Amino acid sequence: xxxxxxxxxxxxxxxxxxxxxxxxxxxxxxxxxxxxxxxxxxxxxxxxxxxxxxxxxxxxxxxxxxxxxxxxxxxxxxxxxxxxxxxxxxxxxxxxxxxxxxxxxxxxxxxxx
Amino acid sequence: xxxxxxxxxxxxxxxxxxxxxxxxxxxxxxxxxxxxxxxxxxxxxxxxxxxxxxxxxxxxxxxxxxxxxxxxxxxxxxxxxxxxxxxxxxxxxxxxxxxxxxxxxxxxxxxxxxxx
Numbered sequence: 001x002x003x004x005x006x007x008x009x010x011x012x013x014x015x016x017x018x019x020x021x022x023x024x025x026x027x028x029x030x031x032x033x034x035x036x037x038x039x040x041x042x043x044x045x046x047x048x049x050x051x052x053x054x055x056x057x058x059x060x061x062x063x064x065x066x067x068x069x070x071x072x073x074x075x076x077x078x079x080x081x082x083x084x085x086x087x088x089x090x091x092x093x094x095x096x097x098x099x100x101x102x103x104x105x106x107x108x109x110x111x112x113x
Numbered sequence: 114x115x116x117x118x119x120x121x122x123x124x125x126x127x128x129x130x131x132x133x134x135x136x137x138x139x140x141x142x143x144x145x146x147x148x149x150x151x152x153x154x155x156x157x158x159x160x161x162x163x164x165x166x167x168x169x170x171x172x173x174x175x176x177x178x179x180x181x182x183x184x185x186x187x188x189x190x191x192x193x194x195x196x197x198x199x200x201x202x203x204x205x206x207x208x209x210x211x212x213x214x215x216x217x218x219x220x221x222x223x224x225x226x227x228x229x
Contacts, residue, residue, distance in 0.1 A: 034217070043119075043206050044157075044220040090156065094217070105156045 003029045003093045004074075006104035014112045019063075019078040021107045023091030026072070032094035033074045035065055036103075039087045047089070050074065061085065086111045115141050117209050119221035126197055127229055134192045134224045136207030143209035146190035147218060148182060151204040163190050197228040 007022040025033060032051050036044040048059025055067040061084075065076045074091060091104040116139040126132050136146055145164050149157040163169040163184035171177050179201075181193040190209075194201050204225055208218040 036220075041204075041223070041225065043117075043222040044208075046217070046219075049217065103157050 004033070004091045004104045006089075006091050006107050008107055009105060010108045010110070012110040012112055013081045015083055016080050019076070019081045019085065019109065021076040021089050021091075021109065023065075023074045023076065023104055024072050025074060025091075025093060029093045031067065031069070033065075033067065034092045034094070035059065035063070035074075035076050036090045036092060037061075037087050038090065038106075044090065047076070081109075081111045083111050083113065085109060115209070115211050115214070115219040117143075117207065117219045117221040119205075119207055119224050121224060122222060123225045123227075125227045125229065128198055129196055131193055131195045132197055132226060134194075134205055134207075134226075136190045136192070136209065136221050138188045138209040138211075138219070141209075141211045141213070141219075142187040143190075144187065144212045145210040146184055147208045147210070148180070148190070148192050149206045149208070151206060151223075157206060160192075194226065197226070199228045202226055202228045 004025045013019055034049045035047040037047050038044050047063050048057045050057045050067040058064045063078045065074050067074050089107045118137045120135045124132055147162050148160045150160050151157050159172050160175045161169045161171045161182050163182045165184050165187050169182035184190040204223050206223045207221045210218050
C-alpha cells in the first residue's frame with residue numbers, strides 16, 4: 001500500500017518561477033520522510049530528508065521541504081527554477097521494520113525556458 | 114558518503130539468455146539491499162529485499178525463479194534475470210541500507226537491460 005501520495009505526475013514551471021511539488025503521507029508513516037531526484041537514465045539521489053528537529057529542511061540544489069504534521073504533508077519547494085532542475089522527483093517514507101519501502105509515484109518536473 | 118555501484122550500467126542480450134547484475138556498497142556494510150524495477154514514466158517497483166546470508170523476500174507478483182537474488186556478502190548482492198524475454202527489458206535499480214543509518218537507503222546508478 002502506498003504510504004505517500006504525490007499529487008500531480010507532471011509539473012511545468014517557467015525558468016525562475018517557484019517550484020512546488022506536493023507530497024502527502026499517511027498517518028501511519030513514522031515522521032521520517034525523504035525526497036529523491038532522478039535525472040534521466042540515472043539512479044536516485046537524495047535531495048533532503050526530515051528525521052527530527054526543525055520541520056523546515058534544506059537540501060541540495062536550493063530545494064527545501066517543510067514537514068507539516070497537521071496537514072500530513074511534506075511538499076518540496078524551490079524559489080527559482082533552473083533548467084537543470086528538470087528531472088523526476090520522488091517522495092518516500094522511511095524503511096520500516098518490515099523492510100518494505102514504497103515510493104510515491106513520482107512527479108516529472110519540466111522547466112520551460 | 115555512502116556509495117553504491119551497479120554493474121553493468123547497460124546490457125543488451127538475446128531472448129532466452131540469463132543476465133547477472135551486481136550491486137555493491139563501496140564504503141559501508143549493507144545488511145540489506147533492495148532491488149527495484151522502473152518502467153518508463155513510472156515509479157519504482159520494489160521487487161525484493163535481500164538480507165546478507167539469507168533468502169531474499171520477494172514482493173507479490175515477482176517471480177522468484179525468474180529473478181534470482183543472492184546476497185553473499187555485506188557488500189555485494191546480485192540479481193540474475195533468468196531466461197530473459199523482451200518484457201523483462203527495464204531499468205533495474207538497487208539500493209543498500211547502511212546499518213548505521215537505519216532509515217535511509219542509498220541507490221545505485223541503475224542498469225538498463227534490453228532483451229532482443
